[in-house]
Amino acid sequence: MPDLVQLEMPGGQTMWAMVEGPRGPGDVGVAEEVREKLHGFHETLHTLAVNARSAVAAAKPEEVTVEFGLELVVGKGGVFAALVGAGGTAGVKVTLKWGGGDDGDDGPAQAGPA
Amino acid sequence: MTGRLRRAPPDGWVRVGMPGHAVIRADVALANLRQLLEECRVLAKGMTRGAGFFVAPRWVVTCSHVAGDAVDSQISIEWGPHSMIGYVRAASPAPTNREIWPYPDLALIEVPDAPDQHPCVWLDVAPSYQGTPLTAAGFSDIYQPKTMAERSAAFTVGGSTGIPGGRALELLGNEINSGLSGGPVLNEYSGGVCAVVKAQRLPESELGGVAVRVQAMRALDPAVYQVVMRAHDRFHHDDDRWTRLSDRVAAAAHGDEPARSLLAAERRRLLALFARLPAAGDAHRGAFADAADTGARPSPGLPLIDHRDVFSELAAQMPPDEGSLPYELRFAADLATRPADRDDAEAIRQEVRDQVLIKAGRMGLGDQMRARLRRTGENSFRPVIVARLQHAGHEHQPPRTQTASLPSDGWRQGSRCAPVGSFWALPRSYLGRHVRQGGARALPAPSAR
Numbered sequence: 001m002p003d004l005v006q007l008e009m010p011g012g013q014t015m016w017a018m019v020e021g022p023r024g025p026g027d028v029g030v031a032e033e034v035r036e037k038l039h040g041f042h043e044t045l046h047t048l049a050v051n052a053r054s055a056v057a058a059a060k061p062e063e064v065t066v067e068f069g070l071e072l073v074v075g076k077g078g079v080f081a082a083l084v085g086a087g088g089t090a091g092v093k094v095t096l097k098w099g100g101g102d103d104g105d106d107g108p109a110q111a112g113p114a
Numbered sequence: 115m116t117g118r119l120r121r122a123p124p125d126g127w128v129r130v131g132m133p134g135h136a137v138i139r140a141d142v143a144l145a146n147l148r149q150l151l152e153e154c155r156v157l158a159k160g161m162t163r164g165a166g167f168f169v170a171p172r173w174v175v176t177c178s179h180v181a182g183d184a185v186d187s188q189i190s191i192e193w194g195p196h197s198m199i200g201y202v203r204a205a206s207p208a209p210t211n212r213e214i215w216p217y218p219d220l221a222l223i224e225v226p227d228a229p230d231q232h233p234c235v236w237l238d239v240a241p242s243y244q245g246t247p248l249t250a251a252g253f254s255d256i257y258q259p260k261t262m263a264e265r266s267a268a269f270t271v272g273g274s275t276g277i278p279g280g281r282a283l284e285l286l287g288n289e290i291n292s293g294l295s296g297g298p299v300l301n302e303y304s305g306g307v308c309a310v311v312k313a314q315r316l317p318e319s320e321l322g323g324v325a326v327r328v329q330a331m332r333a334l335d336p337a338v339y340q341v342v343m344r345a346h347d348r349f350h351h352d353d354d355r356w357t358r359l360s361d362r363v364a365a366a367a368h369g370d371e372p373a374r375s376l377l378a379a380e381r382r383r384l385l386a387l388f389a390r391l392p393a394a395g396d397a398h399r400g401a402f403a404d405a406a407d408t409g410a411r412p413s414p415g416l417p418l419i420d421h422r423d424v425f426s427e428l429a430a431q432m433p434p435d436e437g438s439l440p441y442e443l444r445f446a447a448d449l450a451t452r453p454a455d456r457d458d459a460e461a462i463r464q465e466v467r468d469q470v471l472i473k474a475g476r477m478g479l480g481d482q483m484r485a486r487l488r489r490t491g492e493n494s495f496r497p498v499i500v501a502r503l504q505h506a507g508h509e510h511q512p513p514r515t516q517t518a519s520l521p522s523d524g525w526r527q528g529s530r531c532a533p534v535g536s537f538w539a540l541p542r543s544y545l546g547r548h549v550r551q552g553g554a555r556a557l558p559a560p561s562a563r
Contacts, residue, residue: 025323027214027313029162029180029295030255030262074212 007038007072007079019072019079041081044070048083052094061096068092140366144302147359148249148266151300151307154235155251157262158200158223160189164295165252166223167307168193168234170345174223175331176296177312178205179214181221185335191225193232200225204335209278214313217280218330222338234349235298236356238306239329239426242283246271250285250311250325252297262293269299269322280333280415282324283309290314290323299325303367305360332416332423340420344389347422351386374477375433375440381425384446384469388421390462392455398424405445406431421449439474439482446470447486 002018009015052066068091071084083090151167158166158176166176174191181189183205191200205221242248247270254265272284285299290311299309309325331339350357361378376384394401398418402410405428412418412427428441439447450467454460467487474483 023316025214025313025315026317027162027177027179027219027295028290028292028311028323029164029177030253030292031162078212 005072005079009038010042017072017079019074037078038072039078039080041070044081044083048092052092056094056096059096060098062099063095063097065095065097066092067095140362143359143362143366147305147356147363148300150233150356150359151235151249151298152251152264152266154233155264155297157192157253158189158296159192160187160202162295163253163262164293165297165311166191167251167296167298168228168232169237169307170234170342170349171230171232172225172228173342173345174200174225174228175298175310175328176221176223177215177310177326178208178219178221179312180296181205181223183208183221189223191223191228193228196229198225198227204338206334213278216278217282218326218333219312220310220326220331220334222331222334222342233355234346234353235300235307236305236350236360237328237343237346238301238304238308239327240304240306240308240430242271242301242304242308242327244271244273247302248285248308249300249302250290250294250297251300252294252311254291254293256291265291265294267294272322275324277313277324280326280330282312282326285311285322285325287320287322289318289320302363305363329413329416329423329426332419336417336419340393343420343422347382347385347389350382357382374436374479376429376443376473380469380473381429381442384442384466385422385425387462387466387469388425388446388449390458391421391449391466392459393420401445401448402427404448406441407434410441437479439479439486443470443473443483444486447483451487 002020005017005019007015007017007019048066048068053064056064069084070081072079073082074080083092154167156166156168156174156176158164158174158180160176160180161182162180164177164180166174166180169175181187181200181202183202185202185205187202189200189202191198200223203222203224206216206218209215247268249266249268251264251266253262255261255263257263267288267290269285269288272286274281275284276282283299290313292314294311295313297311298307299311300306301308307328309327311325312323314323315321331342357378364378398421399412401421402412402418402424405424410428410431412423413430416423418424418427424445425442428445431441433440446466447470450463450470452463454463470487471480471483474480
């Protein structure tokens, strides 16, 4: 069951979030509510953006849209932003757009899930 | 047990101890013991909140992940209306990441301001077998969020399982909720606390979890462990609130104890004496080997810190053949004949000698014990034969021509003097008390043999 946790963002700001607790074995002392550091948020966003753009660079789209979900989970070392999608499986939806229609194909092209 | 019933008690009832003790229902004794278990429980607030329990006067055991692993740090201890400061005197270290705390995950807390009257649990370091019924005591905030409500729960022993750094006891059949950590686990067959609740298998499930066996305290700071366990053994010799119940519970589970093994009360008496003897440094492993037969070995991974550890490990071995001295009694005899380095230690060793002679005599192993005592300390062993006894209640019988021994807990009754053949050493202290109380009168001493 998700727990309400105060998160410290990489930039130093804090926010409250529902975080999925550990699903496996755990010690059973009652923990005080503590501010958790969010790990992996910047890294996940950056990695997905850079890789999606470089993957489709050869197609020279005018616009690239990348959709994905992040779930906050407790893992070893803190709270992590983990890639997740519908049904619990990780998914990334990439949408490409061209405006000129030089080759007669001006519809969106989609790639994914990655 | 030493008590003999003139007729068998009805099913579900048990009598333990000497004739004259009340016959009580076994389930009443167990219910009272569970209640006493909860009276020993404390609320511990350290790194997390959980349970703990008094194990010796002003000493509490809990989990390291409850207390924290910073030695000499302060935590809060609450016992009923009393709120006190506890000092972490020994604790196993934290993990390097968020996995469960490694074995043993135990901490020893000194509570100097604890009230004098608090009870203490008796620790059972014998193996707990699969299917053994257990009761764990701790706290829960399930029905009262933000409140640590008292909770006790029934489990059974499932087996043992590996955790980081060691092995833990599996608890099956109930939910291990947050707040149960550090709570004592009562073995309902032995009547002792055998483990400390540690972790759950899965949140909000009845898959149970694990507890750490109490002998894992030997992995903590040896000096602190020794202080705590000696205080535990002395406490239970002087205060029978726990043991008078646990003896009845164990008797109901196991029936009469074998005549050729030490009775629970006899073990406690010896442990209390050991707790007053000087420590033996690093000589314990050798002492274990001297007392045990080939092939016996103590629990792997745990040091032998004090005499009680050697004694307990020997008691946990497969017993020797019928007619041989139990290993732990051999060890006690060896301890009794070691040269004493202090006058007070010599007096204690003398009392240990008296005790092992009495116990061996009860088992019909007096000759072997005398031989053992002579083997290990011929020069220092002085028989303490002082008299023959004729029991006051048997004056119509002709005077006994043999010396009598008194069972360790039977002399008070003044009715159980029994001739023991060639076993002729009788503790002077027991004889004196017995005669003074009118239970027996001294006859002329036999000629020297």
